[in-house]
Amino acid sequence: MKILVTVKRVIDPYARIRVNTDQSEIETRNVKMAMNPFDEIALEAALRLRESQIAQEVIVLTIGPEVCQETLRHGLALGADRAILVRSDDAHCSFNRAKILQKTILQENPDLVLMGKQAIDDDNNQTPQMLAGLLNWPQITFASQLEISGRELTVTREIDQGLELLQTTLPAVVSVDLRLNQPRYASLPNIMKAKQKPLQIIELDSLGLNLQTHIKMVKIKNPSRRPGGMMVESVTALLDKLQYEAKVLP
Amino acid sequence: MTILLVAEHDHQHLDATFAHLLGAVQSLGQELVVLVAGHHCAAVAAEAAAYQSVGTVWLVEAPAFEHPLAEQLSPVLAQLAHDCEYLVMAATTLGKNILPRTAALLGVSQVSDVTAIVSPDTFEHPIYAGNAVETVQILDKQKILSIRATAFAAATGQQASCPVEKPAVQIPDCPTRFVRRELSQSVRPDLTNAKIIVSGGRGLQSKEQFKLVEDLADKLGAALGASRAAVDAGFISNDHQVGQTGKIVAPKLYFAIGISGAIQHVAGIKDAQIIVAINKDENAPIFQIANYGLVGDLFEVVPKLVLELQQRGLCKC
Numbered sequence: 091m092k093i094l095v096t097v098k099r100v101i102d103p104y105a106r107i108r109v110n111t112d113q114s115e116i117e118t119r120n121v122k123m124a125m126n127p128f129d130e131i132a133l134e135a136a137l138r139l140r141e142s143q144i145a146q147e148v149i150v151l152t153i154g155p156e157v158c159q160e161t162l163r164h165g166l167a168l169g170a171d172r173a174i175l176v177r178s179d180d181a182h183c184s185f186n187r188a189k190i191l192q193k194t195i196l197q198e199n200p201d202l203v204l205m206g207k208q209a210i211d212d213d214n215n216q217t218p219q220m221l222a223g224l225l226n227w228p229q230i231t232f233a234s235q236l237e238i239s240g241r242e243l244t245v246t247r248e249i250d251q252g253l254e255l256l257q258t259t260l261p262a263v264v265s266v267d268l269r270l271n272q273p274r275y276a277s278l279p280n281i282m283k284a285k286q287k288p289l290q291i292i293e294l295d296s297l298g299l300n301l302q303t304h305i306k307m308v309k310i311k312n313p314s315r316r317p318g319g320m321m322v323e324s325v326t327a328l329l330d331k332l333q334y335e336a337k338v339l340p
Numbered sequence: 341m342t343i344l345l346v347a348e349h350d351h352q353h354l355d356a357t358f359a360h361l362l363g364a365v366q367s368l369g370q371e372l373v374v375l376v377a378g379h380h381c382a383a384v385a386a387e388a389a390a391y392q393s394v395g396t397v398w399l400v401e402a403p404a405f406e407h408p409l410a411e412q413l414s415p416v417l418a419q420l421a422h423d424c425e426y427l428v429m430a431a432t433t434l435g436k437n438i439l440p441r442t443a444a445l446l447g448v449s450q451v452s453d454v455t456a457i458v459s460p461d462t463f464e465h466p467i468y469a470g471n472a473v474e475t476v477q478i479l480d481k482q483k484i485l486s487i488r489a490t491a492f493a494a495a496t497g498q499q500a501s502c503p504v505e506k507p508a509v510q511i512p513d514c515p516t517r518f519v520r521r522e523l524s525q526s527v528r529p530d531l532t533n534a535k536i537i538v539s540g541g542r543g544l545q546s547k548e549q550f551k552l553v554e555d556l557a558d559k560l561g562a563a564l565g566a567s568r569a570a571v572d573a574g575f576i577s578n579d580h581q582v583g584q585t586g587k588i589v590a591p592k593l594y595f596a597i598g599i600s601g602a603i604q605h606v607a608g609i610k611d612a613q614i615i616v617a618i619n620k621d622e623n624a625p626i627f628q629i630a631n632y633g634l635v636g637d638l639f640e641v642v643p644k645l646v647l648e649l650q651q652r653g654l655c656k657c
Contacts, residue, residue, distance in 0.1 A: 107471035116472060184440065185449040212467050212474075213584070214452045216440035219410060223444035228516045229410050231437045234578075244519075249433040250532070250587070252524040252579050254407075258516035268568075268585060269578060304449035308462060308475040316610060319631040325644045328616065329652065331632050336614045338536075338593040339654055 091145040091238075091260075093136040094200035095170065096191060097129040097152050099161040100211045113309040116211075125161050127273075128206025130168070132266045134273040135236060136204050137169045144238050147171050149198065153190050155179045159289060166284035167276035173287070174198075178294035184212075186301045188220035193297045195225065200261065202243070207232050207265040218265035228258040232267040341425040342371045342395075346417065346438075347388055348430055351381040351406070354388060356533040357430035359494035362391055364487050365428060366495060367457050371395045375420060377413060379406035385504045392497030397504045404511050407521070408434070411514035414441035419509055421446065424482065431486040431588075439486050448480040455491035469584040470607025489532075490590035490611050524579045529563045531582065537591045537612075539565030539582055541605075542573060543598020543619065543638055550575040552642050553597050559646050561656035565589070567599045583608035598638045601626025618642070 101107065102122040110117045125133075139145040150165035151174040152158045162173035176190055195203060208215035222229030228243075234253070235246035241260045246253050248267045276284075322328045332339045343365050348355035365372065372393055376385040377400040385399040398420065404412050417438065421427040427442065429435035431453045443450040455473070456464035462477045463485065531537060538560060540553035550570065557564045565582040566575065582589055583605040590611035597618045599605060606629055609615060617630035620637050627633040634641060649655050 101468075107468045109472050116468065183449045185444060185447075188444055210469065213469065214450075215436050216443070216450055216452060219437065219440035220444035222410070223414060223441035228514065229437075229441060230516070231410075232433060248578060249521075250579070251521070252577075253522040255519040255521070256409075256516055257519055268572075302479075304478070304480050305451070306477040306479060308477050310467070310472050310474050313466065313470055313473050313610075316615075316629045318628055319615070319633060321627070321633045321635065323634075325634070325641060325648050328632055328634050329645070329648055329654075332593065332614070332616070333652070333654075336593075336631065338614050 091202065092147045092149070092198070092200045093139060093145045093202045093204060094149045094151055094195065094198060095129065095133045095136050095165070096203070096205045096217075097133065097150050097161055097165055098126040098206075098209045099123055099152065099154060099158045100126045100209055103127055103210055109310050109312050113311055115310060123160070125164050126206050126209045128208060128210070128266060128268070130273040131268065131270050132204040132206050133165055133168055133170065134271045135266060138271065139238065149174060149200065151176070151191070151194060153178060153182065153187055153294070162289055163284050164276065166287040166289070167281040168274060169280070171287065173289040175289065175291045176294055176297070177291050182301070183305045184214050184216035185220055185304055187217050188224055189299055189301065190294065190297065191217070191221050192224040193299060194292065195221075202260055203263045205263065205265045207267050218263050222263035225263070228262040230256055230258060230262065231265045233264050234267050234269045236264065236270065342373050342423070343368060343426040343428065344373050344375060344421045344424040346375045346377070346427070346429045346435075347384065348432060348434055349376065349378060349381060349384040351378045352383060354384055355430070357432060357489035358388070359391070359496065360489035360492045361428060361430055361487055362393060362495035364454070364457065364492035365426070366393060368426060368460060370425065373398060373424070375400065375417070377405045377408065377416065379403055386501065389501040389504050390498050391495065392499045393495065394499070394502050396502055398507050399504050400507065400509055402511055407518040408438070409514060409516050409518065410437050410441045411516050412511050413438050414445060415512050416509045417442040418445040420507060421482070426483050426485065428485045428487055430489050435486045439484060443484040446482055446484070448482050448484060449478070450484040450486065451476055451478060452486045454485050454487045466607065469604045470610070471603060488588055490588050524577060526564070528557060529561070531563045531565055531580070531587045531589055534563030534589070534591050536560050536562035536593045537565045537582070537589055538562045538595040538597065539567065539599060540570055540575070540597050541567040541599030542569040544570065544575060547575045549639070552639070556595070556642055556646055559649055559655045563591070567602070567605045569602070596626050596630065597642060599626055600624045601629065
């Protein structure tokens, strides 16, 4: 079985987010970048399936400029067998990303596509579902448990009301949630080894896609801040405030 | 041109998000069609038909929609939304699952988690876990929106019921099947529409000690929430998680107990009317957004709070 994991280069989740002065973008100069944490969980799931001999090959794929090779090398250091960069300097909306992925997936023919449920930059939570729709494959989103037996896939997914158990057959697209696993760290020897692993570059133009602009960014601003509150000294003072000032207790 | 609004429900009643979505789309000023897709759910259609501004209700009943799968509901939505200018759903796990697949089938993009409608084609939504707000313009003729219900006031007006129609749809076969749901059993109110929420964080230190906030929640008749740190530490199940990757809430009163105030948690509570923070670290970021902050050891403060609530006759039980 062949598993394809999509990864995205994003601002490190622990870095501070700053809107630039002309409100046109989030500042990325001198900001630490990392693999989207949800994608690391997807990759970890794929690696465990290979380690338990359910899968034979794990491929990491990203769409983006040259510098995204770093993210792919990180994926290779974590244990992926090979990497694909679909090279493009333009920013793409989720729908265009899904179209690019669809095209490459039809060339690679993986049995399973594992993806983070959302990227922590745009928080869109769209690409896996769009890709599954374009491929007309089964989709299971927000997976917190995953088992494969033959061509049968059994997944527990997180929903607002609790958990839902679904079964489907491969090929399928699965998006993963936080609690699926705890991703590993890359060891130094594996970081060294990753430099020798194959990394294929596909020029976006060579895919022959006709991508249109669907969404235009107008501006980015800081969120409105709640006015700072007051400190109270005791439980009695707190309840007085809630009861008589804010009037939120009956 | 019309708006197609997909109502969320449990086959008996409309979800609380519905009235908020109605409130949200009001400014678009177009003919409004509400879709109720489910199994034996005519009562829900009747309930929706009585809301002011709803022009038509489409009722689609099928056994497949008892637990709708994206592989079946998305193609049906794509058929029904064919001539609609807007397709909207709440940004719940159902909307998040169904809507992007539908957008792809319609060949257009989507804006997720809309928190403000700036103009008929321009929308605001949070990015970077609420650290920034992006304004985007949709260039597609069809606009697919998932809406953050708590960001909009609920519509309340009633009307003499509008027509309920049953459009013909094709439900495709699919290899995916629903096995079961494990609903979190709770006698407490639901987080997304609770008036009061009591949330605990890592400061509670253990699953046993988390009972302290559960007790306070029960005394107040409140919903029970938790920070991601508390969920990841195993103090409580994930369906209680409040924050950008959990539930977005907007109660009248929110208690953050032993919660430091990580940005991803704050992003989920900033629409609360009053936030109370109890934390022993006076520098915890939660105090910057709390209306009332109390620095102290929660293991002393919370029992005192419960006692004094009882003395004041403010307890539900």
